[in-house]
Amino acid sequence: MSYTEALTTQTFSIIDALYEYGMNELVISPGSRSTPLAIAAELHEGIKTYIHPDERGAGYFAVGLTKKRRQPVGILCTSGTAAANYTPAVSEAGLSHLPLIVLTSDRPHELKNVGAPQAIEQHNMYSNFVRYQTELPIADSHDSAESLINDKVLQASQYFNGINMGPVHFNIPVREPIMPNVERLDLFKRVQKSMIPATTVPGHIEKLKGTGLVFIGETAEDLTPLVSVLEQGNLIAVCDPRQNLRTFVKDAIVNHDMMFSNFSENHRRYIEDNIDFIIRIGEPVTSKQTNAFLKQTAVPQYLISEFQDIKPFPVTPDETYVGTINEILPRLIADNFKSDTKERFTDLSKVLHKYIDEHISGFDDEGRYVYDIIRETDASRTFFLSSSMPIRDFERFDTRVVHDVFANRGANGIDGVISSALGLGTKEPVTMLIGDVSMNHDINSLLLAKLENIDFTIIVFNNNGGNIFSYLPQYAHKPHFERLFGTPLDLNFEHAAKLYDYEYIHIENSNELTKEMLNKTGRQMIEIKTDREHNLESHNELKARLKELVDNAEF
Numbered sequence: 001m002s003y004t005e006a007l008t009t010q011t012f013s014i015i016d017a018l019y020e021y022g023m024n025e026l027v028i029s030p031g032s033r034s035t036p037l038a039i040a041a042e043l044h045e046g047i048k049t050y051i052h053p054d055e056r057g058a059g060y061f062a063v064g065l066t067k068k069r070r071q072p073v074g075i076l077c078t079s080g081t082a083a084a085n086y087t088p089a090v091s092e093a094g095l096s097h098l099p100l101i102v103l104t105s106d107r108p109h110e111l112k113n114v115g116a117p118q119a120i121e122q123h124n125m126y127s128n129f130v131r132y133q134t135e136l137p138i139a140d141s142h143d144s145a146e147s148l149i150n151d152k153v154l155q156a157s158q159y160f161n162g163i164n165m166g167p168v169h170f171n172i173p174v175r176e177p178i179m180p181n182v183e184r185l186d187l188f189k190r191v192q193k194s195m196i197p198a199t200t201v202p203g204h205i206e207k208l209k210g211t212g213l214v215f216i217g218e219t220a221e222d223l224t225p226l227v228s229v230l231e232q233g234n235l236i237a238v239c240d241p242r243q244n245l246r247t248f249v250k251d252a253i254v255n256h257d258m259m260f261s262n263f264s265e266n267h268r269r270y271i272e273d274n275i276d277f278i279i280r281i282g283e284p285v286t287s288k289q290t291n292a293f294l295k296q297t298a299v300p301q302y303l304i305s306e307f308q309d310i311k312p313f314p315v316t317p318d319e320t321y322v323g324t325i326n327e328i329l330p331r332l333i334a335d336n337f338k339s340d341t342k343e344r345f346t347d348l349s350k351v352l353h354k355y356i357d358e359h360i361s362g363f364d365d366e367g368r369y370v371y372d373i374i375r376e377t378d379a380s381r382t383f384f385l386s387s388s389m390p391i392r393d394f395e396r397f398d399t400r401v402v403h404d405v406f407a408n409r410g411a412n413g414i415d416g417v418i419s420s421a422l423g424l425g426t427k428e429p430v431t432m433l434i435g436d437v438s439m440n441h442d443i444n445s446l447l448l449a450k451l452e453n454i455d456f457t458i459i460v461f462n463n464n465g466g467n468i469f470s471y472l473p474q475y476a477h478k479p480h481f482e483r484l485f486g487t488p489l490d491l492n493f494e495h496a497a498k499l500y501d502y503e504y505i506h507i508e509n510s511n512e513l514t515k516e517m518l519n520k521t522g523r524q525m526i527e528i529k530t531d532r533e534h535n536l537e538s539h540n541e542l543k544a545r546l547k548e549l550v551d552n553a554e555f
Contacts, residue, residue, distance in 0.1 A: 001141035008180040010139040011036035012043075012187035013146050014103075014170070017153040019046045020190035022160055023072045023101055027062045029055045031078020033118070034105035036180040037172065038076060044188055050426075050452060052419070055082045057445040059089025059100075060408075060416025064384075064423020066098050067406055070220045072160045074101040080118035083125060088415050093167040094129035095410030096283075097220060097307050099160045100167035102126065108138055108175045122171050131159040131166040138173055161197040163308045163322060165220065200323035207334035208302070210234065210276025211341045214329075215294070217283035218242040218409065221306050225326050233338035236345045240285040241385070241395045244404045251346040257395055258352050259345075261289035261543070262550035268297070270555045274341045275299050279332065281325055282306065284313045286391055286409060304328050348553045352546055353399040359545070360397070365538035366461050366530050368510050370433065371397040373459060376515040379403060381429045381457075384421035387414050388468040389461070390433035414438040419445040422454055429455040429521070436462040436491055446500040449523045456523055458502075463530045464488045470536045486532070497525040 001009075015026075015037060026041045027050045028034070041047050050065075052058035055077050066073040077083055083104040093100040107119040123135045134152050139145070156168040214230060215238045216223070223245045230237040230249045238253045239246035246252045253259070263271075278301045284291060291314040294301070303310070303317035304325050312320075321328050360371050370393040377383075379402040385391040391407050408420050419442055421432040439460050449456040461467070469475060469485035482488065497504035503524040507513060517526070 003139065003175065004177060004179070004181055006139040006141050006145065007036055007174065007178070008184050009187060010136065010145060010149065011172075011180055012040045012184055013149045014136070014153065014172070015040040015044055015047065016188045016190050017149055018072070018074060018101060019044060020192055021072065021153060021157040022192065022195050023074050024048060025050070025065055026074040026076055027052055027058045027065070029053060029058045029075075029077045029082060031082055031105070033078040033107065033174050033178065034076050035178045036174065037103060037105060039180055039182060041076065043182065043185060046192065050448070052445070052448060054444055055085035056088060057416060057419040057442060057448075059086040060092070060419035060442070061423040061445065061448060062100055063089055063092055063096075063098055063408065063416070064420035065426060066100065067420065067424055068427065070099060070161070070165065072099040072101050074103055076103040077105065078118070079104070079106045079122065080120055083122050084120065087126065088411070088413065090126045090129045090167050090169075092408055092410045092413070092416070096408070097165045097309070098167065099165055101156070102130070102167060102169040104169070104171050106171050106173040108173045126167070126169050129167060130169045131164055132156045133169040133171070135171040135173070138175055157195075161195055163200055163306065165307065166309075199327055201327045201331070202321045202323055205321060205328060205331045206302075206319060208277045208279075208332050209334045211274060211339040212236070212277045212279055212333075213238060213275055213299075214279045214281065215285055215290070216240065216243045216245060216281045217285050219282035219306060219325060221325050223325060224248055226329055229330050229333060232333070232336045233342060234336060235333065236342045238285075238290070240283075241391060241398065241405045242286070242407055242409065243282070247401055247403070251349070252401075253345060253349050254398060254401055255349055255352050255396065256285075256290050257287035257392070258546050259348060259550060260287070260293040262547040263293065264551065267550070267555050272298055277302060279304065279329070280317065281329070283409065284311060286395065302332065344553070344555055348550065351549055351553065355546065355549055356397060357399055363538050363542065364510060365535045366463070366467070367393050367397050367539060367542065369461070369513070369528055369530075370394055371399070372510050372513050373431070373433070373518060374398050374400050374403070376513065377403065377431055377518045381431050381519065382406065382424065384417070384424055384430050384432045386417045386432070386434040386438045387412055388435055388438065388466070390435065394433065415441050416445070418442040418458070419448065421458075422448040422452070422456060425449070425454040425456045426452060430457070431518070432456070432458045434458060434460055435467060436460060436464065436489060436493070437466050437487060439493065440489060440491060443496055446496065446502065450501050454523070455521050457518065457520070457526065458524075459526045459528065460493055461528050461530055462491065462493065463532045463535060464490060465532060467532050467535060470532050471539070493525060493527045
């Protein structure tokens, strides 16, 4: 067997084996050394390929592809720093339990550490983030070559779902010549398996009695079967913006940041006396104030984690259960009755929402814009929220609670958020909320909407800097704040819209936003100019008014 035939067998077989275990999509960043793998994927009828010329963005695009359905998605690059640029997305996938398959092509061993171009040490380069990593041998004619690939992919597949789900890494050294035999379609012979994760239930589950607060963060598992349990009269469901169960559960508390940030000692004492247990489900919630409450309260806490990688933040729970949430939660709850405490929480939530609905017209800051955007955007559109202010403002001003919401909150970075939004956008229409600093960080990924014909509206809040720092202690140190944290960039994004072929709309006040504009199909960029100082003052004014409502609530 010639080297070309051996290379073809190896590269075509690994692509086919990954397809067998559920990989239907692969994001390719063009390069030379990855040629045989790229051609194999392009020829495979069961795999859809995407092209992203920037590896950092490509990794995050794949994060978006897998975020909703959690099916394994691959990324492929050439050797050298191309592979290093995957690192931020791999870290996000690792912390978010996303089944990302990283395929890095590499120089052969004789070209390592000798000064050859585009050769860095790639084996184990994502050790801190992946669940599994391996390096394939140089393709040869040994009769074990194909069985080795089958074994390696089988080993990796255990991390494509279940309690250890997360990214895996295959490093694949390739010698020249790198062109495979494109006629060997017979190597695509595997049938895709049905990958159903096993139900996992701990042997002993304590029975909880009384009234409970149930905090629900982002989960991979679909929790809609739990709606009837969470609507029980003795359970108060508190949902993160990224937990889309919140659109199904009647009286779910979605504005909890405004509650817990304003609770007094009297409120906390009432909770200590009337809440018997707290259950935390999935990822930690976004709200810093809600997490502060959880850290301080003496109420017993129980954590249900769908993954073996337990996240005890913000405080170590009294008991932890690892497994299938839909099976564990019903077993935890011992009784069902109507609780006055639940009524007080839901009544306060309605009061806060009612106040915002009735008084938001008196504000003209970013929060007002977010409120109007939510109200006028069709429920069929999905929101992708950038880090920093967009996700926090969405939580505060979403009084409608009808949209699916996604965000990158594994590592909580601002990098790659446009890419991830566009990855999600390959499946459904997406509206993205983002600030100017985050926009600049991933701006070249706007290209993907054009290449893939994605229905994508990106709304940029251009406050000329990092707005979230105005709410942090650094703001008090005025001599160095603006240069080190405010970071004014003085950008006009109209030029980016023209570069990437987006319809551009400039907004000066909230009255200019229309329902038709917000629900238009195609590619559009809406730039909203705001002022950081005004946003801070307006935010604090609304918070003070809401605090009065919380103080006067019957607790």
